[in-house]
Amino acid sequence: MQFALSSSPHLDKTQSVTRVMGTVLLALVPGTLAMFWYFGWGVLINIGLAIATAMAAEAAVLILRQRAPLPVLMDLSAVLTAWLLALALPPLLPWWQTVLGSAFAIVVAKQLFGGIGFNPFNPAMAGYVLLLVSFPVTMTRWLPPDIVSGTSLTLADSLHIIFAGSPPPGMSWDAISSATPLDQMRSELLQNRMISEIRESPLWGDFGGRGWEWIGNWFLLGGLFLVWRGIISWRIPASMIGALLLVAGLFWAIDPDTHPFPAFHLFSGGMILGAFFIATDPVSASTTPRGQLVYGALIGLMVFVIRTWGGYPDAVAFSVLLLNMAAPTIDYYTPTRIFGQRDRHET
Amino acid sequence: MINAIITIAGMAALFGLLLGYSAIRFRVEGDPIADQVDALLPQTQCGQCSFAGCRPYAEAIAAGEAEINRCPPGGEATMIALAELLGRDPVPLEDEQAADKPKSVAYIVEDECIGCTLCIQACPVDAIMGAAKQMHTVLTDECTGCELCLPPCPVECIHMHPLEDTPQTWRWPFPRHAASGAGHG
Amino acid sequence: MAEQKSPWRFHGGLHLDHHKAESNTTPVRAIPLPPRLTLPMQQHIGQPAEPVVRVGDTVDKGQTIAHAVDYVSATIHAPTSGRVVEIAKQAVPHPSGLQDLCIVIEPDGEERWTELPEPWPDYTAIEDADLRERIRWAGIVGLGGAAFPTAVKVNTSGRRAIDTLVINAAECEPYITCDDRLMREQAPDVIDGIAILMHLVGARECLIGIEDNKPEAADALRAEIARREAREIRVVVVPSVYPSGGEKQLIKLLTGKEVPSQGIPSAIGIVCQNVATAVAVADAILRGRPLIDRVVTVTGRGVAKPGNFRVPIGTPAAFVIEQAGGYSDEIFQLILGGPMMGFSLHDDRVPVTKAGNCLLAASREEAPGIDDERPCIRCGQCVTVCPVQLLPQQLFWYAQAHDFDKVQDYHLFDCIECGCCAHVCPAHIPLVHYYRYAKTEIWAQERERYKSDLARRRHEARLARTARLEAERKARLRQKKEALEKKPAGASKDPKKAAIEAAMKRVAAKKAAQQASRENTGTETASEAKD
Incomplete structure (x- = not known):
C-alpha cells in the first residue's frame, strides 16, 4: 500500500499568511471608518486606488519574474501594504501620486528585494517617504476634520479634486485644506508661540488633534485586537509608545511652554497606527523578544527627535525606516537565553 | 598650508607607529597556511589534483601555485571552504564530472586476485591487506576511494563499489517543495 | 488524596x-x-x-x-x-x-x-x-x-x-x-x-x-x-x-x-x-x-477500530492494523509515533520495534502531508511557541543557506524537534525538516572529518615507513657494496617481475578458456559460478 510521506509535525497547520494578513486588514477597519467619518470620501478613494495599483504592480512584476501571480496576490500582503500607505496619505492627494507611491512600494521596496519576506524596509513607509520628499506641497495639504470645518465634501467633489487636481468651481484650496495638527504645532512653535496659544486653534481636541484623537482610539482598538489574537507581539507597540511618552513627558515637564504634553504626540499623527500596524510589520522589524523592545523604543525615541528638532512634522515613517536598517543588528545582539543555558537565572 | 602638512604627517606617523606596535604586540602565531589548507582537504590522497597527495597540493595552494578547484573528492564544499580560508574567489570545479561521482570504496574480487602486492604498494593509506601470492583484501573502513590501486592491478580484479546509505548514515534530504512565489533558492 | x-x-x-x-x-x-x-x-x-x-x-x-x-x-x-x-x-x-x-x-x-x-x-x-x-x-x-x-x-x-x-x-x-x-x-x-x-x-x-x-x-x-x-x-x-x-x-x-x-x-x-x-x-x-x-x-481515522494492543516486538505494522479492523477508506498517511514527532512509514510491512508506541493511520484531514512552502515573513510565531526558547526562524535561515557553523551558533542541537514551530508557521515552512537536514548533514561532515583525519594519519605513517625502509635499503646497499667492492654485479631479471608476468599469463589463459567455454555452451556452468 502506498502512503503519503512528510516530515513531522503532521497535524494540519493552524495559520496561514493569508489569514494573518486578513486579520490585520480586519483590525484596520475601525480606524479606517473613523478616518472616513472625519475626513470624508478621499480616504476610501485613496485606499481603492492604492490597492488596485498594488495588485496590478505585483501581478506585473511576478509575470516578469515568471512566477504565477495568483498564489502571491492571495496572501493579501500587497493589499495590506497599499491600505497602510493610503491611510498615511492626505485624503485629497492627486490620484497619480497615490498610484506612484503604491507602485513604488510594491515594485521597488518589495518585489525588487525578492517579494514578501525579503524586503528590508517597510514597503508602505518607503512609498510614503518617496512621496513626501518628492511632493512636499501636496503631501502636507491635509483636510481639517469636518467637525472643524463644518463642511464635508461630497463624493463627487472628492473625486473631482483627486482626479482633476484642483478644487471644484466655487471652492478654493484655502477653504478646504488645512495643515495637520502636528504640522501646525511645529510651524507655530518655530514662530516662538506658546503651547497654550497654539492650543486655542479649533484644530485641537481634548488631548490631541480634533478627530485625530478618535481615529487614534479606533486604531488602538484594532491594534489591541491583534495583540489579543497573537498576530503581533505587545513588545513593539508598548516599547515604542512607552519610549515616546517617557521622553516627551520629560521635556514637557522641563518646559511645558515649548514642548507639547505627551498625549499630544500619541494622538495627533500616525503614532498609534505606526506602533500597532507599521512598526510591527514582521518582515522588516526585529524578531527576538528583547530585540523587539529595543527596536520599538528606538523608534519611539526617533519619532520624538525628528518631530522636535527635525525638518518634518511627522516622523513615524522615517523612524521606522531607520530602525528597519538597524533590525538585523539588533537581532544579532539580542539572542534569547535558551532552555538550560547558564547565564542568567540559574537554578 | 604648513599646518595641514604637519597634521597629515603627524597623523601618518602616529598611525604608522600604532600599526607597527600592533603588528608586534598582537601577532598571531597561527598554523602555517599549508596546514590549514591540508586540514580542509579530504585526504583521499588520490592525486586527481595532479599532485602526489593532499599535503603537496596543500603546499602548492599555500604557495599560490595551484588553483583551489582541483580536488574532485572534496567537491564544491571543499572549494568554497578553501576560498573562504584564503580569501580567494570561488571558481568552478575543474572536473565537475569527477566530483559528482558517488563515494566508493575498492573491493577486490578475491577469486581473481593473484597476490601480486602491487595494489598494496599503490595504496596511500595502507588499506589493503595481503602478502605475496596470498589473496588481498581491502579494509573498507580505511579505504578512501582514491582508485590508485586500480591501474597497477595486472588482472583488473579491483572494482569500486559505491558506498550505500544505511539508516545510520542516511541524511535527511534538503526540503524543496516551495510553491510558486517562494522565489528563492 | x-x-x-x-x-x-x-x-x-x-x-x-x-x-x-x-x-x-x-x-x-x-x-x-x-x-x-x-x-x-x-x-x-x-x-x-x-x-x-x-x-x-x-x-x-x-x-x-x-x-x-x-x-x-x-x-x-x-x-x-x-x-x-x-x-x-x-x-x-x-x-x-x-x-x-x-x-x-x-x-x-x-x-x-x-x-x-x-x-x-x-x-x-x-x-x-x-x-x-x-x-x-x-x-x-x-x-x-x-x-x-x-x-x-x-x-x-x-x-x-x-x-x-x-x-x-x-x-x-x-x-x-x-x-x-x-x-x-x-x-x-x-x-x-x-x-x-x-x-x-x-x-x-x-x-x-x-x-x-x-x-x-x-x-x-x-x-x-x-x-x-x-x-x-x-x-x-x-x-x-x-x-x-x-x-x-x-x-x-x-x-x-x-x-x-x-x-x-x-x-x-x-x-x-x-x-x-x-x-x-x-x-x-x-x-x-x-x-x-x-x-x-x-x-486515527484511517483505521476501522482504534485501540491499544499488546504487540510482540517484530510484528509487521500491517498485521497490527488488521487486528484493529484494517484500514478505513480514509487512510492517507501511516505514521509511526505521534502526529507531532512521529515519522511517516514508506511501507506497512515494517515491524513494530521497542520504540514503536503508536501507529497512527491518519486521514488526509488529520495529516495533510506536504504543504506549499511560502517565504518566511519573520512573524515570530515560532519564537513564541518554542519550548527551548530558540530562534527557529534564524535556524531555518541558516539551515536553508547550508551555513552549518551559524546554525550551530544558534543552538541547533538543543532543538528537540517537537514541531511546535512548524505547526504554527503561517508560511507552512517544514522547519523541523530543515533542522533534521542540517543535523544529519553536520553528522555526515563529522564522519567525513573523522575519516579524513584517519586517512591523513595513515598516509603520514606510510610516508614515514617508506622513507625509513628506503634509508635502510640504502644503508644495506652501501654495506653490500663495501663488502663486494671487487666483484662485478651480474645483471639479472628481477625475479618478482618475472613471477607477476607468469601469473598474468596464467590468468589471461584461464579467462580466455572461460570465454571460450561460455561461447561454446551459451550457458553459465557450475564451475564458473564457483570462480
Whole structure:
C-alpha cells in the first residue's frame, strides 16, 4: 500500500499568511471608518486606488519574474501594504501620486528585494517617504476634520479634486485644506508661540488633534485586537509608545511652554497606527523578544527627535525606516537565553 | 598650508607607529597556511589534483601555485571552504564530472586476485591487506576511494563499489517543495 | 488524596486537540502471532546488536538472539518460539525507508519459553551491578520513543548523587494512549518498577508527571500508592501543554529546574524514565522476563477500530492494523509515533520495534502531508511557541543557506524537534525538516572529518615507513657494496617481475578458456559460478 510521506509535525497547520494578513486588514477597519467619518470620501478613494495599483504592480512584476501571480496576490500582503500607505496619505492627494507611491512600494521596496519576506524596509513607509520628499506641497495639504470645518465634501467633489487636481468651481484650496495638527504645532512653535496659544486653534481636541484623537482610539482598538489574537507581539507597540511618552513627558515637564504634553504626540499623527500596524510589520522589524523592545523604543525615541528638532512634522515613517536598517543588528545582539543555558537565572 | 602638512604627517606617523606596535604586540602565531589548507582537504590522497597527495597540493595552494578547484573528492564544499580560508574567489570545479561521482570504496574480487602486492604498494593509506601470492583484501573502513590501486592491478580484479546509505548514515534530504512565489533558492 | 498540580511552567508550547478518546476507552488487547516476526538489530540508540543465532536455528520464547556488543547497545530476544528463517537486510521503521539487518523468525505457535533467570522479588538484597546487568540482559530501552538503553541510564555510579526519579507519564502527543491504558491496567506493576528504579539510582523521592487529560490513570496510580503508603512517590498533574512530555520540559514542570543545555538530567540530580519502561524493569527484576512485547496504540481515522494492543516486538505494522479492523477508506498517511514527532512509514510491512508506541493511520484531514512552502515573513510565531526558547526562524535561515557553523551558533542541537514551530508557521515552512537536514548533514561532515583525519594519519605513517625502509635499503646497499667492492654485479631479471608476468599469463589463459567455454555452451556452468 502506498502512503503519503512528510516530515513531522503532521497535524494540519493552524495559520496561514493569508489569514494573518486578513486579520490585520480586519483590525484596520475601525480606524479606517473613523478616518472616513472625519475626513470624508478621499480616504476610501485613496485606499481603492492604492490597492488596485498594488495588485496590478505585483501581478506585473511576478509575470516578469515568471512566477504565477495568483498564489502571491492571495496572501493579501500587497493589499495590506497599499491600505497602510493610503491611510498615511492626505485624503485629497492627486490620484497619480497615490498610484506612484503604491507602485513604488510594491515594485521597488518589495518585489525588487525578492517579494514578501525579503524586503528590508517597510514597503508602505518607503512609498510614503518617496512621496513626501518628492511632493512636499501636496503631501502636507491635509483636510481639517469636518467637525472643524463644518463642511464635508461630497463624493463627487472628492473625486473631482483627486482626479482633476484642483478644487471644484466655487471652492478654493484655502477653504478646504488645512495643515495637520502636528504640522501646525511645529510651524507655530518655530514662530516662538506658546503651547497654550497654539492650543486655542479649533484644530485641537481634548488631548490631541480634533478627530485625530478618535481615529487614534479606533486604531488602538484594532491594534489591541491583534495583540489579543497573537498576530503581533505587545513588545513593539508598548516599547515604542512607552519610549515616546517617557521622553516627551520629560521635556514637557522641563518646559511645558515649548514642548507639547505627551498625549499630544500619541494622538495627533500616525503614532498609534505606526506602533500597532507599521512598526510591527514582521518582515522588516526585529524578531527576538528583547530585540523587539529595543527596536520599538528606538523608534519611539526617533519619532520624538525628528518631530522636535527635525525638518518634518511627522516622523513615524522615517523612524521606522531607520530602525528597519538597524533590525538585523539588533537581532544579532539580542539572542534569547535558551532552555538550560547558564547565564542568567540559574537554578 | 604648513599646518595641514604637519597634521597629515603627524597623523601618518602616529598611525604608522600604532600599526607597527600592533603588528608586534598582537601577532598571531597561527598554523602555517599549508596546514590549514591540508586540514580542509579530504585526504583521499588520490592525486586527481595532479599532485602526489593532499599535503603537496596543500603546499602548492599555500604557495599560490595551484588553483583551489582541483580536488574532485572534496567537491564544491571543499572549494568554497578553501576560498573562504584564503580569501580567494570561488571558481568552478575543474572536473565537475569527477566530483559528482558517488563515494566508493575498492573491493577486490578475491577469486581473481593473484597476490601480486602491487595494489598494496599503490595504496596511500595502507588499506589493503595481503602478502605475496596470498589473496588481498581491502579494509573498507580505511579505504578512501582514491582508485590508485586500480591501474597497477595486472588482472583488473579491483572494482569500486559505491558506498550505500544505511539508516545510520542516511541524511535527511534538503526540503524543496516551495510553491510558486517562494522565489528563492 | 489531594490532587497535586505542578506550579511550574516552561516557555511556549501548544494546546492541541487531544484525540485520546478514540483509542483509550477499551482495554489493551492481545493479538495472535503473525506469520513472521522481523527483529531489527538496531531498535535503540547506540551500537546495533549482533546476532548470536544462525539461519535454521530453533529458538525459544525469550531466548537471546542478538547480543549487545557495546556498553550503549541493547540485547534482543525471540518474542516467541520458532525457527530463524533469515538474517538479512529488511525494511525497518526509519524515516529513510532503507533496509537494515534483521533476524526473521517464523513462529511455531508453541510459545515454548526458554529457561528464564530467577525472579528477584527481594531485589534489595541483590547487588546494584547485578540488577543493572539484569536490565541490560532484558534488553530494556526507553519505551517513550527515544529508545535509549535503560541499563546505561540507571548507571549513576561515579556521577552526582540522584535525589529525584521523574517518571514520564505525560504522554503529551495527541492520539497516543498506550501509557494511559498501561497505567490504568497495570498500576501495581508501574509502582513496582518505580520502587526498583528508585532503589537502583538511590533517589529519595519520585515524581510522576501526568497530563491533566488522564484523570483515570492518575487515580489508579494514586490508589496504588495509597495502598502501599509509599509517601516518597507522588503523582503530579501537569497541564496538557505540548510538549510537556519532553524530558527537560517535564523536569522543569515538576521541579522548576532546568537541565543544562547539552547536558543530561543527572547533572542536576535527576533521572527520568518513561512509565512503560518502569513496567518493563519490574518484569525483568520481579519475573525474570525480557522485553519481548509492548503496548502499541493503533488509532486515527484511517483505521476501522482504534485501540491499544499488546504487540510482540517484530510484528509487521500491517498485521497490527488488521487486528484493529484494517484500514478505513480514509487512510492517507501511516505514521509511526505521534502526529507531532512521529515519522511517516514508506511501507506497512515494517515491524513494530521497542520504540514503536503508536501507529497512527491518519486521514488526509488529520495529516495533510506536504504543504506549499511560502517565504518566511519573520512573524515570530515560532519564537513564541518554542519550548527551548530558540530562534527557529534564524535556524531555518541558516539551515536553508547550508551555513552549518551559524546554525550551530544558534543552538541547533538543543532543538528537540517537537514541531511546535512548524505547526504554527503561517508560511507552512517544514522547519523541523530543515533542522533534521542540517543535523544529519553536520553528522555526515563529522564522519567525513573523522575519516579524513584517519586517512591523513595513515598516509603520514606510510610516508614515514617508506622513507625509513628506503634509508635502510640504502644503508644495506652501501654495506653490500663495501663488502663486494671487487666483484662485478651480474645483471639479472628481477625475479618478482618475472613471477607477476607468469601469473598474468596464467590468468589471461584461464579467462580466455572461460570465454571460450561460455561461447561454446551459451550457458553459465557450475564451475564458473564457483570462480
